[in-house]
Amino acid sequence: MAWLRWLRAWCRTTFRGRQLDADLDAELASALDELAARLRRRGLAPAEARRQARLAFGGVAQAKERTRDERVGIAFERVWANLGYAARTLKAAPAFSLAVVATCALVVGANTAIFSIVKELLLQPLPYRDPARLVFIWSDLAAAGYPRAPLAGPELADLRERATRLEALGAIWASTAQLTGGDDPEQLRIGWVTRNLFQVLGVDPAIGGHFRPEDEEPGAPPAILLSWDLWQRRFAADPAIVGCRIEVNGLSTLVTGVMPRGFRLWLPADASVPDDLQAWRPFGRDIALGPRGQQYLRVVGRLAAGASPADANAEVSAIGRAIGREFAEYGATPPVFSAVPLHGDTVRDVRQPLAAVFGGAALLLLLAGVNIANLFVARASARRQQFALRAALGAGRGRLLQQCLAEGLVLGMAGGAAGLAVAAFAVEGLLALRPDGLTRVSGRFDLAVLGFNAGLALVWSLVVSLAAFWTVAGREAAGEGLLRDAAPRIAGGLAESRLRGALVVCQIALGLVLVVAAGLLATTFVRLQHASLGFSTGSALTFRIAPSPGTYRTAAEINALQGALQDALAAHPAIDAVGAVSHLPFDSLPNWSTPYAPLDADPTAPPRDADARTVTPGYFAAIGAALVEGRDFTSGDDEGARRVAIVDHRLAERAWPGQPAIGRLLRADPGASGTADAVVAVVGVVRHLRHRRPDEEVREQIYFPQRQVRRSPLAFVVKTRHRPEAAAAVKAAVARLDPRLPVYDMRPLDAYFARATSVRRFTAVLGAAFSATALVLAAVGVYGVLAYAVARRRREIAIRLAVGARASAILALVVREAALLGAAGLALGVAGAMAAARLLQSQLYEVGPYDAWTYAAAGGMLALSIALAAAGPAVRAARVPALDALRS
Amino acid sequence: MSTKRGSVLRGTADLLILRTLELEPRHGVAIAERIEQLTRGEFSLGPGSLFPALHRLEQRGWLQGEWAETEEGRRARFYRLTPAGRAQLRREKSEWARVVAAMKHVLDG
Numbered sequence: 003m004a005w006l007r008w009l010r011a012w013c014r015t016t017f018r019g020r021q022l023d024a025d026l027d028a029e030l031a032s033a034l035d036e037l038a039a040r041l042r043r044r045g046l047a048p049a050e051a052r053r054q055a056r057l058a059f060g061g062v063a064q065a066k067e068r069t070r071d072e073r074v075g076i077a078f079e080r081v082w083a084n085l086g087y088a089a090r091t092l093k094a095a096p097a098f099s100l101a102v103v104a105t106c107a108l109v110v111g112a113n114t115a116i117f118s119i120v121k122e123l124l125l126q127p128l129p130y131r132d133p134a135r136l137v138f139i140w141s142d143l144a145a146a147g148y149p150r151a152p153l154a155g156p157e158l159a160d161l162r163e164r165a166t167r168l169e170a171l172g173a174i175w176a177s178t179a180q181l182t183g184g185d186d187p188e189q190l191r192i193g194w195v196t197r198n199l200f201q202v203l204g205v206d207p208a209i210g211g212h213f214r215p216e217d218e219e220p221g222a223p224p225a226i227l228l229s230w231d232l233w234q235r236r237f238a239a240d241p242a243i244v245g246c247r248i249e250v251n252g253l254s255t256l257v258t259g260v261m262p263r264g265f266r267l268w269l270p271a272d273a274s275v276p277d278d279l280q281a282w283r284p285f286g287r288d289i290a291l292g293p294r295g296q297q298y299l300r301v302v303g304r305l306a307a308g309a310s311p312a313d314a315n316a317e318v319s320a321i322g323r324a325i326g327r328e329f330a331e332y333g334a335t336p337p338v339f340s341a342v343p344l345h346g347d348t349v350r351d352v353r354q355p356l357a358a359v360f361g362g363a364a365l366l367l368l369l370a371g372v373n374i375a376n377l378f379v380a381r382a383s384a385r386r387q388q389f390a391l392r393a394a395l396g397a398g399r400g401r402l403l404q405q406c407l408a409e410g411l412v413l414g415m416a417g418g419a420a421g422l423a424v425a426a427f428a429v430e431g432l433l434a435l436r437p438d439g440l441t442r443v444s445g446r447f448d449l450a451v452l453g454f455n456a457g458l459a460l461v462w463s464l465v466v467s468l469a470a471f472w473t474v475a476g477r478e479a480a481g482e483g484l485l486r487d488a489a490p491r492i493a494g495g496l497a498e499s500r501l502r503g504a505l506v507v508c509q510i511a512l513g514l515v516l517v518v519a520a521g522l523l524a525t526t527f528v529r530l531q532h533a534s535l536g537f538s539t540g541s542a543l544t545f546r547i548a549p550s551p552g553t554y555r556t557a558a559e560i561n562a563l564q565g566a567l568q569d570a571l572a573a574h575p576a577i578d579a580v581g582a583v584s585h586l587p588f589d590s591l592p593n594w595s596t597p598y599a600p601l602d603a604d605p606t607a608p609p610r611d612a613d614a615r616t617v618t619p620g621y622f623a624a625i626g627a628a629l630v631e632g633r634d635f636t637s638g639d640d641e642g643a644r645r646v647a648i649v650d651h652r653l654a655e656r657a658w659p660g661q662p663a664i665g666r667l668l669r670a671d672p673g674a675s676g677t678a679d680a681v682v683a684v685v686g687v688v689r690h691l692r693h694r695r696p697d698e699e700v701r702e703q704i705y706f707p708q709r710q711v712r713r714s715p716l717a718f719v720v721k722t723r724h725r726p727e728a729a730a731a732v733k734a735a736v737a738r739l740d741p742r743l744p745v746y747d748m749r750p751l752d753a754y755f756a757r758a759t760s761v762r763r764f765t766a767v768l769g770a771a772f773s774a775t776a777l778v779l780a781a782v783g784v785y786g787v788l789a790y791a792v793a794r795r796r797r798e799i800a801i802r803l804a805v806g807a808r809a810s811a812i813l814a815l816v817v818r819e820a821a822l823l824g825a826a827g828l829a830l831g832v833a834g835a836m837a838a839a840r841l842l843q844s845q846l847y848e849v850g851p852y853d854a855w856t857y858a859a860a861g862g863m864l865a866l867s868i869a870l871a872a873a874g875p876a877v878r879a880a881r882v883p884a885l886d887a888l889r890s
Numbered sequence: 891m892s893t894k895r896g897s898v899l900r901g902t903a904d905l906l907i908l909r910t911l912e913l914e915p916r917h918g919v920a921i922a923e924r925i926e927q928l929t930r931g932e933f934s935l936g937p938g939s940l941f942p943a944l945h946r947l948e949q950r951g952w953l954q955g956e957w958a959e960t961e962e963g964r965r966a967r968f969y970r971l972t973p974a975g976r977a978q979l980r981r982e983k984s985e986w987a988r989v990v991a992a993m994k995h996v997l998d999g
Binding site for chain 2: 029032035059061062072
């Protein structure tokens with residue numbers, strides 16, 4: 003009951019304050035009347051009675067104020083009053099308020115934006131059932147140059163049979179298929195999956211159901227699960243499609259269901275499973291029967307109850323060792339399996355860049371905080387007289403603190419709210435850069451993000467307002483009277499200008515850290531653009547065609563189509579060279595590799611793994627790859643002819659160091675059967691192509707001629723100086739050959755390269771934005787301190803000038819102060835930058851963390867901005883009229 | 891509370907107010923006058939103490955204030971004891987009696 007009464011009273015105070023006030027006024031007025039009436043009754047004249055009553059009553063205002071103080075919840079009213087007062091004060095200083103709010107909005111917004119991305123990507127679990135219990139299984143084929151490799155079918159079967167710490171294991175292999183039937187056939191990105199993959203993940207189809215056990219039987223009629231998007235687009239969102247048959251790769255295929263909207267497979271990037279697969283099919287053969295050398299399965303496991311990822315990891319590696327002993331195929335190299343938490347492995351590539359960006363944003367926050375604290379201090383000292391007056395009139399330290407806090411809060415909250423808008427824009431902009439690892443980010447703000455934003459703004463405003471309070475009111479404690487301090491002086495406020503100087507030094511140092519880090523990231527990005535990839539992306543246009551299996555039934559027919567298209571394009575004047583390849587550089591198709599061994603090598607040595615690609619004659623010329631030895635494929639390298647291959651220079655050097663490679667024989671596996679059972683003759687050597695990662699040389703490479711080792715789909719590469727003309731020529735040539743043949747994915751090779759470097763572009767762009775902001779903030783800080791110092795020392799300067807100092811000496815005085823601040827800041831900054839750069843090291847490419855040029859350039863930029871900031875105050879100081887000394 | 895005896899008897903204002911209202915509702919000025927009478931001028935509550943105290947007691951639910959007319963026809967805010975206020979008065983009376991007895995014991999003993 004007591005709390006109910008309290009609540010009622012509180013409500014009255016809060017919502018009916020005006021009426022309570024009116025009531026109180028009436029009561030006090032009537033009491034005054036009553037008192038006067040009583041005095042009249044004792045015989046006083048009405049006017050005198052009134053006067054006496056007033057005297058006896060004392061201050062009506064005080065009585066009223068004290069009565070109001072008794073009200074429950076009046077403290078809230080006080081806060082409002084303080085905030086209102088703060089808002090009015092700040093409105094009177096619009097430039098200051100705007101500067102603070104804008105700065106706060108900018109940095110709080112940047113931090114909120116990046117937090118929202120970090121939260122969604124790193125903190126939020128994957129959208130699967132009990133995602134913390136999911137692990138990804140890798141096979142370490144480091145000996146073959148492939149440390150994170152997929153598993154072979156029998157290996158998955160062994161794990162399923164023996165592992166007790168994993169309750170279920172599912173696998174996928176991404177590929178392509180053709181949606182045939184109907185007028186326009188379409189190339190689909192599909193995943194071949196084990197029946198239980200989606201059950202392992204804990205995602206059920208939105209319509210229809212999972213694959214049935216019989217769908218997985220060898221020779222079972224084909225079945226397919228559609229993605230939501232494909233179902234919407236191609237099947238007009240018709241739920242009746244489930245249970246019907248559609249034609250895939252020319253075969254009637256049963257649609258068992260449609261996966262939920264937005265369902266995507268979030269697997270590690272180097273698992274080469276695109277996250278936007280359009281359909282899934284069960285393997286339809288007994289995967290346990292394949293050869294152990296044919297590794298293609300990406301395996302996801304679900305931990306058994308009570309098992310930790312470490313348990314599972316220990317168990318799968320033990321199983322690897324055991325089967326290595328049991329099966330002769332492994333020779334002396336038993337498989338090395340590992341199980342890692344799925345989420346952590348998925349964000350492995352973006353965690354470091356994001357941490358770097360988050361760190362940068364935090365530094366920016368600090369820098370801006372220092373700037374604002376500086377502004378507050380400057381303003382507070384300008385208002386010292388106002389504070390002194392209020393203190394003299396009886397405002398206690400508490401009241402002054404309340405006011406400082408209120409001002410900080412009003413500014414911080416306004417800044418935080420504006421920051422939310424900034425963050426929304428920023429996230430949109432960041433997602434527009436579309437770094438590959440960020441596809442999972444929706445950019446939606448939830449409560450956690452809003453809370454982060456508000457919390458940041460709150461903490462920030464507390465810190466800056468306390469800084470302001472400390473500089474003004476804190477001095478009172480040191481025995482320095484506020485009023486006395488406010489008196490005109492010549493060189494007073496030393497402690498305060500020292501504090502401001504120290505703050506500016508910190509700012510310059512933080513600025514240098516940011517600029518150096520951004521410089522290193524930018525250098526990395528630029529170096530990457532000029533990395534020697536082994537081919538050139540600038541003038542190449544790529545496209546794919548999808549010959550329908552219905553129309554082109556035999557290899558010869560497809561070969562003829564490709565040959566005719568290539569000939570037609572090669573003859574076009576806008577096209578310099580044309581070729582085709584099974585895997586474009588940096589595309590998202592699953593990698594294809596082959597074991598290989600030189601025929602003359604020790605037969606007991608385990609074969610190494612090489613990236614395998616199928617190409618047509620002219621491909622190397624079209625992407626500008628250099629043939630270092632031998633010849634390109636020709637149309638003569640076809641089915642009936644001797645089996646040939648082109649290798650990269652790294653394979654040649656490794657296999658036959660110091661000797662010519664042409665004419666040598668290799669055992670390899672062009673048919674992807676799992677064993678190196680074919681013998682091919684090396685007819686050419688090309689420079690290594692960095693076709694998977696622009697920043698590192700990957701495995702050795704073997705190229706097979708398309709006419710001997712057919713792969714589908716083929717991507718064409720056209721070398722041209724006139725892209726639009728070439729694009730038109732491609733369309734015309736295809737239409738002439740077969741008007742129903744679709745041309746798709748037509749884009750410059752640059753686009754693939756841009757995607758491969760998108761995370762680095764993301765960090766470089768953000769770094770540049772952060773450091774530009776940092777330069778401006780540091781310059782503003784220096785300007786503020788110097789301008790204030792000059793204003794404060796105006797009288798001193800005027801006296802100096804009056805007694806004969808030259809203007810140049812005055813100029814030197816200010817310049818020296820700027821130089822001192824700058825030198826201290828830069829020295830401190832270099833130390834900080836070196837520490838930060840060490841953390842960035844893994845992000846850098848062809849630039850050391852202590853790259854002297856970057857440090858020098860960053861230092862130069864800061865020095866320049868300091869100089870620009872100092873110029874104004876210095877000139878103003880030199881122009882102080884000497885007469886001022888006499889006037890003031 | 892301003893008293894002629896200083897602030898030793900802080901907190902007694904509430905008891906005095908409740909006591910003056912024990913028999914009949916009164917308005918503010920009448921309460922102050924009555925306290926002065928009852929204490930023979932030893933205590934006097936100025937408006938700066940009286941009205942805050944009245945509002946505090948009202949918020950606690952011990953008093954109920956309402957506008958009414960005085961004998962001379964002026965409007966004034968009259969306060970009357972609520973049942974809770976009556977209970978509180980009983981509590982404070984016995985509390986005060988204990989204090990007085992204790993003090994008397996100390997001083998006389």
